[in-house]
Amino acid sequence: MGRxxxxxxxxxxALWMLxxxxxxxxxCYAVRLAVLRVAQGDLHCAGGTVVRIGTSAFSSRRIADRLATVYRAVAV
Known part of the structure; x- marks a missing residue:
């Protein structure tokens, strides 16, 4: 369906140009990229993406929840 x-x-x-x-x-973009990589089935790259995210930058519960979803997917 999507590309x-x-x-x-x-x-x-976009992430590395910021x-x-x-x-x-x-x-925020790193978490979205990790979610996308999980959707693609590329758990290794998703894990590498979330490792570089500084969690102190999160004030949004929604983004923190997405990050937790990626951590659960990568841990499987």
Whole structure:
């Protein structure tokens, strides 16, 4: 249905183009990228993505819940 491979590549590019000063935005996009990689079945890359996320940047419960979902998927 969707073009997950293209979406993942575009999301990764956007993530690394954000300035390091935008910690919250970088964390949000990194979680979304990890969720996308889980949907693609690429648990190894999803795990690598979430390892680099600084959890202090999360003030959103929804994003924290998405991160927890990725951690559960990767731990299986």
């Amino acid at each position: 997950l491979a293209d979406a993942g590549l575009a999301m990764a590019r 300035p390091k000063s935008m910690c919250r935005s970088r964390a």
